[in-house]
Amino acid sequence: xxxxxxxFTRDLRVHDHPALAAACANASHVVPLYVLDPSxxxxxxxxxxxxxxSLADLRAALRDRGADLVVRTGDPVAETIKxxxxxxxxxxxxxxxxxxxxRRREERLTDECERHRIALKLFPGLTIVxxxxxxxxxxxxxxxxxxxxxxxxxASKWRDEVATPGRITLPPDIPAxxxxxxxxxxxxxxxxxxxxxxxxxxxxxxxHIDGYADAHNDMAADETSRFSPYLRxxxxxxxxxxxxxxxxxxxxxxxxxRDFYYQxxxxxxxxxxxxxxxxxxxxxxxxxxxxxxxxxxLTGVPIVDAGMRQLQAEGWMHNRARLITAAFLTKHLxxxxxxxxxxxxxxxxxxxxxxxSGNWQWVAGTGNDTRPYRRFNPIRxxxxxxPDGVYVRRYVPELKAVEGGAVHMPWKLPQKLDYPGPxxxxxxxxxxxxx
Ligand code: FAD
Numbered sequence: 017x018x019x020x021x022x023x024f025t026r027d028l029r030v031h032d033h034p035a036l037a038a039a040c041a042n043a044s045h046v047v048p049l050y051v052l053d054p055s056x057x058x059x060x061x062x063x064x065x066x067x068x069x070s071l072a073d074l075r076a077a078l079r080d081r082g083a084d085l086v087v088r089t090g091d092p093v094a095e096t097i098k099x100x101x102x103x104x105x106x107x108x109x110x111x112x113x114x115x116x117x118x119r120r121r122e123e124r125l126t127d128e129c130e131r132h133r134i135a136l137k138l139f140p141g142l143t144i145v146x147x148x149x150x151x152x153x154x155x156x157x158x159x160x161x162x163x164x165x166x167x168x169x170x171a172s173k174w175r176d177e178v179a180t181p182g183r184i185t186l187p188p189d190i191p192a193x194x195x196x197x198x199x200x201x202x203x204x205x206x207x208x209x210x211x212x213x214x215x216x217x218x219x220x221x222x223x224h225i226d227g228y229a230d231a232h233n234d235m236a237a238d239e240t241s242r243f244s245p246y247l248r249x250x251x252x253x254x255x256x257x258x259x260x261x262x263x264x265x266x267x268x269x270x271x272x273x274r275d276f277y278y279q280x281x282x283x284x285x286x287x288x289x290x291x292x293x294x295x296x297x298x299x300x301x302x303x304x305x306x307x308x309x310x311x312x313x314l315t316g317v318p319i320v321d322a323g324m325r326q327l328q329a330e331g332w333m334h335n336r337a338r339l340i341t342a343a344f345l346t347k348h349l350x351x352x353x354x355x356x357x358x359x360x361x362x363x364x365x366x367x368x369x370x371x372x373s374g375n376w377q378w379v380a381g382t383g384n385d386t387r388p389y390r391r392f393n394p395i396r397x398x399x400x401x402x403p404d405g406v407y408v409r410r411y412v413p414e415l416k417a418v419e420g421g422a423v424h425m426p427w428k429l430p431q432k433l434d435y436p437g438p439x440x441x442x443x444x445x446x447x448x449x450x451x
Pocket of ligand 1: 270334338342
């Protein structure tokens with residue numbers, strides 16, 4: 017093949033990138049293309065910042081290899097076809113994705129490629145095991161329950177990692193196009209994006225991973241990998257992460273949860289808006305005031321507020337805090353999980369449809385939890401996973417003076433603090449002592 021276009025989407029790396037590796041192996045000229053889609057621009061300022069940093073880093077990596085990241089703005093399908101026609105490309109390569117938006121984009125690109133007689137090839141790379149590759153025996157296109165999926169996933173054959181291209185040759189006379197200035201974002205303490213930063217973290221993680229099985233629920237210790245934004249944007253290959261971390265079962269199991277929700281989302285494209293298990297969808301309460309207290313981290317329940325403020329500050333939240341805050345919204349305040357999906361989706365650096373909506377539905381009891389009526393008592397959770405209150409004091413400065421685990425009990429906090437009392441429905445101490 018003379019010329020191929022590789023359309024980057026949320027696979028912003030050069031290592032273990034099957035579509036890029038195949039194009040470089042099969043074509044003498046390759047156009048690495050990214051199309052800024054204005055329809056996605058305002059969804060999350062914090063994620064936009066991470067995206068633009070990652071694009072700048074990808075551009076640098078491609079320039080090191082003799083090419084560039086060619087950037088265009090507009091409808092990704094129209095711009096990709098326009099580029100392919102302008103360089104006489106015989107083929108276009110793209111990492112397959114599962115969200116409703118991504119699949120619609122793939123379908124439209126397929127139609128346009130057929131019309132113009134350009135070969136379109138979809139590649140793996142966003143997950144470890146392709147969504148849909150592991151299916152339950154006895155019918156069904158996807159697993160609804162995690163444990164059997166986990167067993168099948170572990171037993172399945174994983175693809176081999178692909179080589180990183182050494183040199184990439186652009187066709188002549190292609191203007192690379194400017195990358196817009198990096199936006200500010202809404203979270204002052206958000207981490208920086210990019211494959212370089214992701215790989216630095218992957219190598220540093222080797223010093224911590226031994227402690228993961230014991231410490232990953234310790235909210236104050238903060239001993240999780242924080243890879244999620246880098247996996248979300250494909251700055252890290254999930255397969256490479258799994259191979260580097262081989263043998264650390266507790267950690268690999270979490271990576272499997274990620275794959276699990278991708279195959280759920282593939283089979284159930286409306287995961288963000290419709291209950292997966294419709295019988296679990298309750299009549300939710302309409303309470304705009306409680307919702308905004310929750311969003312702002314002002315519920316008066318310290319562990320909930322700490323989680324929500326970590327989200328505001330960092331664009332990321334500890335998994336245990338996500339469980340507690342999500343359960344508080346849905347099971348204590350009785351507010352519809354879709355409000356939580358939307359708020360997290362705007363704020364999270366790692367916010368994506370399969371993991372965000374899949375986890376929200378799990379917590380709300382409308383999703384893949386085998387015990388949908390499970391209740392999380394936030395105070396008991398706090399006492400168990402932040403026994404000394406270190407996590408709470410880190411994110412709720414009004415409570416800095418309250419010592420030890422006493423910080424978790426709203427009904428015991430001194431009245432004179434500049435910190436709200438619990439919401440109306442949660443004033444009674446007895447509410448907290450229920451299982
Ligand atoms: P680690 O504990 O170091 O785990 C390694 C990797 O495994 C993570 O980076 C992630 O890719 C994967 N992983 C871990 N836990 C889960 C899980 N429960 N489900 C799926 N994958 C998991 N994760 C997202 O990537 N995007 C989201 O939008 C998202 N929204 C969530 C919403 C709610 C309500 C809840 C309860 C969880 C959500 N999660 C989401 C899952 C999980 O909280 C994060 O993946 C994890 O906290 C990321 O931190 P880490 O990278 O340090 O994880």
